[in-house]
Amino acid sequence: MNFSIDELTQQVAHTARDFSLQYIKPYVMEWDEEQKFPLHIFKELGKLGLMGAVVPEEYRGAGLSYTEYVHIIIEISKVCGSIGLSVAAHNSLCTGHILAFGNEEQKKKYLPKLATAEWIGAWGLTEANTGSDAGNMQCTATKQGDEWIINGTKNWITHGISADVAVVIARTGEPRAKNNATAFIVERGVAGFSGGKKENKLGMRASETAEMIFDNCRISDANRMGNVGEGFKQALYVLDGGRISIAALSVGIAKGAYEAALQYSKERHQFDQPISNFQGISFKLADMATEIMAAELLTLQAADKKNKKLNVTKEGAMAKYYASEVAVKVANDAVQIFGGYGYTKDFPVEKFYRDSKLCTIGEGTSEIQKIVIAREALKD
Numbered sequence: 001m002n003f004s005i006d007e008l009t010q011q012v013a014h015t016a017r018d019f020s021l022q023y024i025k026p027y028v029m030e031w032d033e034e035q036k037f038p039l040h041i042f043k044e045l046g047k048l049g050l051m052g053a054v055v056p057e058e059y060r061g062a063g064l065s066y067t068e069y070v071h072i073i074i075e076i077s078k079v080c081g082s083i084g085l086s087v088a089a090h091n092s093l094c095t096g097h098i099l100a101f102g103n104e105e106q107k108k109k110y111l112p113k114l115a116t117a118e119w120i121g122a123w124g125l126t127e128a129n130t131g132s133d134a135g136n137m138q139c140t141a142t143k144q145g146d147e148w149i150i151n152g153t154k155n156w157i158t159h160g161i162s163a164d165v166a167v168v169i170a171r172t173g174e175p176r177a178k179n180n181a182t183a184f185i186v187e188r189g190v191a192g193f194s195g196g197k198k199e200n201k202l203g204m205r206a207s208e209t210a211e212m213i214f215d216n217c218r219i220s221d222a223n224r225m226g227n228v229g230e231g232f233k234q235a236l237y238v239l240d241g242g243r244i245s246i247a248a249l250s251v252g253i254a255k256g257a258y259e260a261a262l263q264y265s266k267e268r269h270q271f272d273q274p275i276s277n278f279q280g281i282s283f284k285l286a287d288m289a290t291e292i293m294a295a296e297l298l299t300l301q302a303a304d305k306k307n308k309k310l311n312v313t314k315e316g317a318m319a320k321y322y323a324s325e326v327a328v329k330v331a332n333d334a335v336q337i338f339g340g341y342g343y344t345k346d347f348p349v350e351k352f353y354r355d356s357k358l359c360t361i362g363e364g365t366s367e368i369q370k371i372v373i374a375r376e377a378l379k380d
C-alpha cells in the first residue's frame with residue numbers, strides 16, 4: 001500500500017478543510033446548543049461534490065476513491081463531528097446502499113439527486129429493541145399485488161425527519177428466519193411515512209437523529225432493492241463500507257482535539273513555564289499523536305482495500321473499533337490538558353469529548369466490532 005497522498009487527494013482534502021473552516025467552524029457551538037441541523041451546509045457541500053464522493057460521474061457524483069472520501073470526512077470532522085457524521089451517513093449508508101444494490105433505473109432516479117444533495121438521504125436498520133441484534137427487526141413489509149405495505153418504526157436514524165429519501169430494511173419473512181429482510185427505497189411524502197421523535201443527544205447534536213415511522217406505508221415493488229430476502233446481507237455489506245467512514249470520523253475528531261490541546265499546551269503557563277514542558281503533558285501528547293497515526297493508517301488501509309473492491313469486513317471493523325476508541329481517549333486527554341478551561345464551552349475540546357462517544361456506538365458498537373474481527377480472524 002502506498003501511503004503518500006497524491007495531488008488529487010490533497011486538493012480534495014484542501015477543499016473540505018477550507019469549506020469547514022469558513023462555513024462550519026464559526027457556527028459549530030450555535031448549532032450544537034440549538035441542536036440545529038444546518039440543511040443549507042449540506043446543499044453547499046453537494047455543490048462541491050462532497051455528498052456523492054464515490055458516486056460515479058455518470059450519476060453526477062464526484063467519482064472519487066474511498067481514500068479521498070476518507071480525507072473529506074477527516075477534514076470536516078476535525079472541525080465538527082456532527083457535520084462529519086451526517087456527510088458520512090448520507091454518502092456511505094443511503095447513497096452507498098443504492099449505489100451497491102440499486103438497479104439501473106433506481107440508480108438513475110436517485111443517485112444524481114443524492115450526489116448533488118438536492119435530496120438528503122437516510123438509512124433505516126435500527127429499531128427500539130433491535131440495535132446490535134438488528135436481524136431481529138420487527139418492522140415488516142408485506143406484499144400485496146404489485147405493492148409492499150410497510151409497518152413499524154425505525155429508531156436512531158440519521159436524518160430521520162429531514163431526509164427526502166430513505167433506504168429501509170424491513171422484515172419480509174418469519175422472525176429470526178434466515179434471509180427474512182428486504183431493502184426498500186421510500187420517498188418523503190409517500191402516505192404512511194413520517195418522521196417521529198427527534199433525539200436530544202449528548203453529542204453530535206447538529207446531526208439530526210430521529211424516528212422514521214411507517215404506518216401502512218404503500219410503496220411500489222419497483223422500489224425494492226435486489227431480491228426479496230437479501231436485505232440483511234446487503235445491510236452488512238453497506239456497514240462494512242460505512243464503518244470505514246466512522247473510522248474517518250473518529251480520526252477527524254481525534255485530530256481536532258489533539259491539535260487544540262497541542263496548541264494550548266504551548267500557550268498555557270503554570271509554574272512559570274508552558275505546561276508542554278511537563279512530562280505528564282508531553283507524554284500524553286506523544287501517545288495521542290501515535291495513536292491517531294495508527295488509527296489513520298488502519299483507516300487508509302481499509303479504504304485502500306475498498307478501492308480495490310476487496311472484502312473489508314475485517315479491516316473496516318478493525319479501523320472503526322480502534323479509531324473510535326482512540327477518538328474517545330484522545331478527546332478525554334485533550335480535556336485534561338485544558339484543565340478547568342477544557343470543561344467549559346469556551347474551548348472546543350468539550351465538544352470533541354461529547355461527539356467522540358458516538359463513534360464507539362454508531363454502525364455497530366466496539367463490542368460488536370470485536371465479535372466481527374474475531375469471527376473473521378478465526379476463519380484464517
Ligand SMILES: Cc1cc2nc3c(=O)[nH]c(=O)nc-3n(C[C@H](O)[C@H](O)[C@H](O)COP(=O)(O)OP(=O)(O)OC[C@H]3O[C@@H](n4cnc5c(N)ncnc54)[C@H](O)[C@@H]3O)c2cc1C
Nearest residue numbers: 123124125126131132156157158209361362363364365367
Ligand atoms: C447518533 C446516532 C446515529 C445513528 N444513526 C443510525 C442510522 O442512520 N441508521 C441506523 O439504522 N441506525 C443508526 N444508529 C443506531 C446505532 O447503529 C445503534 O445505536 C447501535 O448499533 C447500537 O445499538 P443499540 O443502541 O440498540 O445498543 P444495544 O444493541 O442495545 O447494545 C447495548 C450494549 O450491549 C452490548 N451488546 C449487545 N450485543 C452484544 C453481544 N452480542 N456481545 C457483547 N456485547 C453486546 C453493546 O455493545 C452495547 O454496549 C444511530 C445511533 C446513534 C446514537
